Structure formats: structure tokens, C-alpha cells
Amino acid sequence: MARAAFVPFPLARGGPANVSYLGAARCRRKFELFYPEGFDDETYVVAERAHKERAHLEWQAELGPAALRKLIARGEFRQVADLAVRIESRTNLLFSFEKMALRDAVKTPAGARLFATELYGFLYGPGSPQQRFVDWLQALAELPQPGSRVLTWPVATVFGFIARPDRHLFLKPRATRLAAQAYGYAMPYASTPSWPLYRELLAFAAVIRRDLDRKPGFKARDMIDLQSFIWVQGAAEYEA
Numbered sequence: 001m002a003r004a005a006f007v008p009f010p011l012a013r014g015g016p017a018n019v020s021y022l023g024a025a026r027c028r029r030k031f032e033l034f035y036p037e038g039f040d041d042e043t044y045v046v047a048e049r050a051h052k053e054r055a056h057l058e059w060q061a062e063l064g065p066a067a068l069r070k071l072i073a074r075g076e077f078r079q080v081a082d083l084a085v086r087i088e089s090r091t092n093l094l095f096s097f098e099k100m101a102l103r104d105a106v107k108t109p110a111g112a113r114l115f116a117t118e119l120y121g122f123l124y125g126p127g128s129p130q131q132r133f134v135d136w137l138q139a140l141a142e143l144p145q146p147g148s149r150v151l152t153w154p155v156a157t158v159f160g161f162i163a164r165p166d167r168h169l170f171l172k173p174r175a176t177r178l179a180a181q182a183y184g185y186a187m188p189y190a191s192t193p194s195w196p197l198y199r200e201l202l203a204f205a206a207v208i209r210r211d212l213d214r215k216p217g218f219k220a221r222d223m224i225d226l227q228s229f230i231w232v233q234g235a236a237e238y239e240a
Helices: 021-034 042-063 065-073 077-089 096-105 109-124 129-142 153-163 173-183 195-212 223-234
Strands: none
Touching: 021 173, 021 195, 021 223, 042 065, 042 077, 042 153, 042 223, 065 077, 065 109, 077 096, 077 109, 077 153, 096 153, 109 129, 109 153, 129 153, 129 195, 153 223, 173 195, 173 223, 195 223
């Protein structure tokens, strides 16, 4: 099962000057319009949480640290890439053009090797979270790109989110920006993924978690709950 949500950095600009608590309460009420019992709501679990958690459990079974390390040691880079793409494909997290760009990027032996080795380093390797994330972005930028570019926020964050929802968050740009605006959180944005902006996203999630912890039914189990809360605020399907 996914572990408790964890943000390994202090809150960045998370004090009263950075958050509108009127906005925070309004966002919680919007979530309750669709899911009155919060994260404990059965409809929420079916509609938002279950498919993301299934992907995480499948990842743990097939690409957990020991399994992924063994596949890489055997040189089975294609197997790693195929498994990662297959597990992600069962979610609705990436757009179809992002899925296609990713599949194309790991078709070649060189692309599969780069993807597999840097994926392990990002998820389970040594070094600081900052360095691992920066190295991961660099690897995505260097993958073959016959069609659409691979280095986008959704692609850069989806595997961390699936594999380790205890500490990684998925960023869907439009929905996340609208959620931050509605929440009253002054979160900067640029289309090119970077560590400073990812760190800011994690700080936003930490602020949300801190605020929701005070409300029965809203104790986040992990980043799946926090990402779902953000999604409800900014996704077109949840427009009032």
C-alpha cells in the first residue's frame, strides 16, 4: 500500500502571506460538493483514487527497487521501459500525445537504456532529491524525440508519482495552476520542468495537507489524495 504523504523539504513561503485561507476553505467546500466525506468518500475512492493506487501497487510488484535493479543489472532495459509504459498506460494521467511521445522515445536500445538507468537513479538512487530530479530531467531531454518532445511536466512527474506517492507529486499544468490560484497560493510556473518549480509544487502540497489535516475525512494518505484534491479544483470536468 502507498505510504503516508511526505514532503522532504520545509514549507516554502507557506505562511499567512502566501496563502488565502478564505481560498483554502472554498477549495475544500468545492471538493465536498462532489465528495462529501472527503478522502473517505466511497465515490471519491472509485472515481479518483482507485486507478492511481492500482498503478502504484502494480509498480511495486514489477518495478520496485529490487526488481528494477535486477532488470538493469541483466541489461533488460527494454523490459523496464515496456513495463513502465504499460503501467502508466492504464491510468488517465497522460494525454495520448504524451503517451505516444514516450513510447517513441524508448523504442531504440539507446533510448531504453537511458530511460531505465536514469529512472532507477531518480526513484531509488543515491544523492539529494534535487540532484536526482535534475538528472532525470536531463535524461528526458536527451531521449530521442521523433515527434513530440518528451520533457514536459506530466511526463517528468508521472513515474515518480506512480512509483513513490509517499513523496512525489504529479503535475498537470493547467489544473494545478488553476488550483493554486483558487487556493490563494502564489505558485510560479514555467512550461520547462525544473527543480525550483517542482520544489514549489511539493511545498504547495505540504500546505494543502497541513490545512486539510484539521478537517475530519481529509487526512491525506499520500500524494494520491493531494493530487486528486488539486485536480478537483482545476480540472474542467469539475467546473461548477
